[in-house]
Amino acid sequence: MNNMDINVQWVFTSMALLGLASGMIGTFVLLKKQSLIGDAMAHAALPGICIAFLLYGQKSLLFFFIGAACSGYVATACIQFIVKHTRIKEDAAIGIVLSVFFGLGIVLLTWINQHEGGNQSGINDFLFGKAASLTGSDVNVLAVTTIIMIIITSVFFKEFKIITFDRAFAQGIGVPVSLLNGVLMFLIVSVVVVGLQAVGVVLMSALLITPALAARYWTEKLEWMTLLAGVFGALSGVAGAYVSLIAYVPTGPLVIIFATALFLFSFLFAPKRGLCSKIIRRHVERKKLRVKQLMYERGEQL
Amino acid sequence: MNPLVVDQMTVAYDRQLVLEDVSFSVPEGKLVGIIGPNGAGKSTLMKAMLNFIPRMHGNVFVYGQPYEKQRHLVGYVPQRNSVDWDFPTNALDVVLMGRYGHIGLWKRPRKEDVEIAMQCLDKVGMLPYAKRQISQLSGGQQQRVFLARALAQDASIYLMDEPFVGVDAATEKAIIQLLNELKTRGKTVLVVHHDLQTVRDYFDYVLLLNKRVIAFGETERTFTYDHIQNTYGGKVTFLSATHIVG
Numbered sequence: 063m064n065n066m067d068i069n070v071q072w073v074f075t076s077m078a079l080l081g082l083a084s085g086m087i088g089t090f091v092l093l094k095k096q097s098l099i100g101d102a103m104a105h106a107a108l109p110g111i112c113i114a115f116l117l118y119g120q121k122s123l124l125f126f127f128i129g130a131a132c133s134g135y136v137a138t139a140c141i142q143f144i145v146k147h148t149r150i151k152e153d154a155a156i157g158i159v160l161s162v163f164f165g166l167g168i169v170l171l172t173w174i175n176q177h178e179g180g181n182q183s184g185i186n187d188f189l190f191g192k193a194a195s196l197t198g199s200d201v202n203v204l205a206v207t208t209i210i211m212i213i214i215t216s217v218f219f220k221e222f223k224i225i226t227f228d229r230a231f232a233q234g235i236g237v238p239v240s241l242l243n244g245v246l247m248f249l250i251v252s253v254v255v256v257g258l259q260a261v262g263v264v265l266m267s268a269l270l271i272t273p274a275l276a277a278r279y280w281t282e283k284l285e286w287m288t289l290l291a292g293v294f295g296a297l298s299g300v301a302g303a304y305v306s307l308i309a310y311v312p313t314g315p316l317v318i319i320f321a322t323a324l325f326l327f328s329f330l331f332a333p334k335r336g337l338c339s340k341i342i343r344r345h346v347e348r349k350k351l352r353v354k355q356l357m358y359e360r361g362e363q364l
Numbered sequence: 365m366n367p368l369v370v371d372q373m374t375v376a377y378d379r380q381l382v383l384e385d386v387s388f389s390v391p392e393g394k395l396v397g398i399i400g401p402n403g404a405g406k407s408t409l410m411k412a413m414l415n416f417i418p419r420m421h422g423n424v425f426v427y428g429q430p431y432e433k434q435r436h437l438v439g440y441v442p443q444r445n446s447v448d449w450d451f452p453t454n455a456l457d458v459v460l461m462g463r464y465g466h467i468g469l470w471k472r473p474r475k476e477d478v479e480i481a482m483q484c485l486d487k488v489g490m491l492p493y494a495k496r497q498i499s500q501l502s503g504g505q506q507q508r509v510f511l512a513r514a515l516a517q518d519a520s521i522y523l524m525d526e527p528f529v530g531v532d533a534a535t536e537k538a539i540i541q542l543l544n545e546l547k548t549r550g551k552t553v554l555v556v557h558h559d560l561q562t563v564r565d566y567f568d569y570v571l572l573l574n575k576r577v578i579a580f581g582e583t584e585r586t587f588t589y590d591h592i593q594n595t596y597g598g599k600v601t602f603l604s605a606t607h608i609v610g
Contacts, residue, residue: 230414231442
């Protein structure tokens with residue numbers, strides 16, 4: 063086996079891990095009804111990454127992470143400020159902040175491309191993602207960080223479950239809710255940031271939400287939902303990276319197309335919750351009712 | 365020493381006072397109804413006692429110590445509609461959450477936690493529904509699951525926010541039975557309550573609240589026509605005399 067193959071295998075492995083972590087963490091984001099926050103985080107990461115690039119002069123995951131976390135934090139603070147001090151509701155506030163930060167990011171990105179030799183830096187790939195641009199060390203960082211995230215999510219599973227389902231009750235029994243919320247937020251930012259190069263700013267939040275959404279159709283247990291979302295995320299990640307490598311298309315859109323296909327399949331064909339099974343069930347029930355009605359009418363005549 | 369003392373509690377939202385100088389002290393083993401019109405601050409009172417929202421002023425003492433040190437002794441039953449019942453979990457799992465404080469961080473529930481949770485489900489008549497997905501339960505059944513969860517917590521003082529709202533007669537009866545059982549076990553229970561007709565039957569003590577404490581004390585003496593009129597701003601006219609002056 064030559065070097066190239068091994069590298070490609072590593073890219074697939076890291077994409078699988080990224081999808082797994084993303085799906086698992088996304089499950090909690092979805093159930094906390096914070097899907098938009100994930101989106102805001104991903105979009106707000108762009109200016110932070112650009113500023114980190116301008117300050118550091120080259121690509122560095124660590125500095126990108128700090129940059130993205132800072133701008134994500136500022137974005138969250140802006141959203142909270144708007145909600146608290148105006149009559150604007152949270153969804154609108156997120157919409158405003160998300161687009162402003164993204165716009166700022168695009169301006170910075172263009173500037174970098176024109177001035178700092180950015181064309182070679184590969185920072186452009188952060189927009190739509192390019193799995194093929196992952197170098198050996200990128201892949202290592204991606205693999206290690208996602209494994210850590212998967213471990214943290216598993217360790218705090220019970221705690222994440224209770225703060226997601228009933229925050230007030232959790233607080234009442236002494237669960238450190240603010241701390242755990244912070245950990246969860248940190249995980250969201252982390253998975254978004256490490257996924258940016260492979261999947262891109264624009265679509266990273268979809269890799270967070272879509273697999274979880276699909277998984278919800280198959281199970282009524284949070285444990286299975288989390289695991290299944292992880293598997294769906296991993297499948298989408300690997301499939302997207304594979305097609306992206308052979309067809310020279312950005313990875314992000316492909317990953318999302320695969321994730322959405324999984325979602326559509328689940329939406330239509332999942333047992334119990336799926337659309338088809340609902341229609342069939344309704345049909346069967348209507349038939350039963352008709353038979354009952356008929357029997358009743360005959361009984362009346364007798 | 366009374367198990368629960370609220371001392372001069374004042375709470376404000378956006379510089380507007382919602383609770384003003386609330387003080388009361390509950391003796392052990394009593395059922396206390398918290399009564400007042402919408403917006404009187406009944407839920408806020410509970411949330412402020414539990415530190416969910418900041419108090420501007422005042423203290424809560426649990427068995428003589430500040431609440432912050434005695435958190436584990438206080439169980440809370442939130443309003444049923446405060447959570448998303450489509451959450452992917454079953455009744456037993458929700459009740460198990462009541463054990464999380466005992467289990468501790470990271471650790472998985474032990475066998476005895478599951479057993480306790482099952483017993484608590486049994487006490488509220490929900491054992492047959494242990495594995496039922498929570499969205500498939502009726503409103504009353506959901507409320508009973510919440511109560512079972514509070515029981516599993518094994519607290520000494522319980523704060524219940526409108527447990528009787530939107531439940532069927534069977535559940536109401538089950539809840540009352542449970543409250544009385546808690547009482548005989550020496551637990552102290554505070555219940556936010558809406559139905560003035562049942563106050564006399566259900567509660568030993570009442571707290572009539574409208575931003576301030578209008579009256580607090582034994583139901584017999586405190587739940588009087590004048591006090592109710594004061595609490596509701598003279599708007600209660602439908603009550604028959606038998607419900608008030610027993």
